[in-house]
Amino acid sequence: MSILVDADSRVLVQGITGGEGTFHTRQMVEYGTNVVAGAVPGKGGQEVDGIPVYDTVGAAAREEDADTSVVFVPPAFAADALLEALDARLDLVVAITEGIPQQDMSRVYRKLRETDTTLIGPNCPGVITPGEAKLGILPGNIFSAGEVGLVSRSGTLTYQVVDNLTQRGIGQTTAVGIGGDPIIGTDFVGILERFEADTRTKAVVMCGEIGGEDEEEAARFISEYMDTPVAGFIAGRTAPPGKRMGHAGAIVSGGGAGTAQSKIDALNDAGVPVGDTPEEVVDHIEDVL
């Protein structure tokens, strides 16, 4: 078992003919992902490494029976690509693109609510079920199959923690980067409830960061609904208020909302230990396995 993606997922890539799209499609296929189609307007009929390309997402999904899309479309056109993916009623859409205007995402989110599709991202590294399939840009070689689920707002921080887990012989069920933007398709709770329902996931690592209230909501969810043990990490303890720390969503407001301390306190109150360093998070996971 795993969540969101496995070796049977039938994946299409939006933006497959672009530099990043082609490079990461190759990496995904090499990892074992079943990439069945690409969709790029005007490029229908071409092939990328033998993968057929269609002009529309609808045609790609219909002809190749795709259920999942990974989106590498540049920011100015990404919202349109996401709306097209939602229109095609796919099960899962993973948006890698960074820098999509907020108001565009607001409209995408509005449409998302009317569908049954799960959207991960944007501005995320993707999803990986080690040994089966990966969607996005995560470096496959640092992951190992096992029993720990991981959910994070940040890409490279995910790699750091996964590397620490793998080095200590702790494998992962699925790792999900939910994205660093203020408006994302699936929040921590959306992933935590899937890990809770997944019988193979024995513990969960949750990496949050400053900005917004997603971590606080996750803490409430954990204390009310989760039996699976969770260990946390929160980045941005030293971030000054009012400054955007790289991610569009990583900002402590002038009024003091969204601080690391508020999130750490909320998680601790929910019984979730929060590590001061990534290694300490792995210590907490070792304790519960």
Next chain:
Amino acid sequence: MKLHEYQAKGVFADAGVPVPASRLASTVDEAVAAADEIGYPVAIKAQVQVGGRGKAGGIELVDDAEEAREAADAILGMDLKGLHVDRVLVEEAVDFVDELYVGVTMDRTEGEPVAMVSTRGGVDIEEVAAQDPEAIAREHVDPVFGMQPYEARKAVYGAGVDRAVARDVSSILGTLYDLWAARDATELEVNPLMVTGDDEVIAADAVMNIDGDALFRQPDLAEMEDEAAGDDLEAKANEYGFDYVRLEGNVGIIGNGAGLVMTTLDLVDHYGGAPANFLDIGGGAKAERVTNALDMVFSDENVEAVVFNIFGGITRGDEVATGINEALEGFDEIPKPVVVRLAGTNAAEGMEILNTDLVTVEATLEEAVQRAVAYAQDRAGATTGGSA
């Protein structure tokens, strides 16, 4: 990106939102001439992007030319919460009987805009929100429909705005929402929205933040981006296209990916050091970006040591190593010690390429941070005399 008050008011006025008569001035003489032209009393307001300007002495109300000269002289050139004031807005003082608050922002949890109205204007609205949340009427807006007139009325009447001005305030709120949507704002706020004795409504202050990711389709707003207003190093980072925030410590930090760079800052603090900056070189960085990043951090005179932490996903360790070598080989003497930690894609290749005569290499994040903190403390001790 945050607009200055005078810029935001220009945008408001163009959209038909009433604002007080005003002139921008960068010298005392210009300020006095502007005040004479507008007619007394006028407000003289520092044009820097910090909250609480009034309390910090950045806003003065003056009744005649002599007072205008004194106030402009005091405010121009002053240091307001770390920012140098080089321009003032000279503005008609509005004789008000009531101060309201109206604003539009993105509710990130709901993923949709929310309009806010309160009769408790003129004070810090975040304090009002904390102490008396009921005093602010909130109305979520469907981003596809845009704000409907009834939604504006619902918020305005719901907040208890005086009936005599409720229609005008509703109309202004509708215009502000349209501006928010059309100009890719993330936050738009009028505090206070003043009500005069004649029941006129006028925007006495204006806050407008624009989504940096949407500037490609807001070229006129992009031109307003005021690089000179911030820190020199932050302006340089803008030029290089880095996400950069300057802090006050002495350990320079370069990394890839916001979460990991923040974590590196936190670890510097955890191990007893003080971070000098946040610098994210972004994904897929090539050698030139690496060189630019080192140049940035070296030019911060507070920095005593640098930790360079890369976990490659799309960023390749060999590219980063080449960039570090190129940057450092250009110096006769390395200005500040650099500790490097490479992991992930092509990390092994990168480690082989790195010139270890020029940098210290550590295997883990924790070790790299501890080493850089130790270097910084040694050097800081040495430069402050350290003869104990």
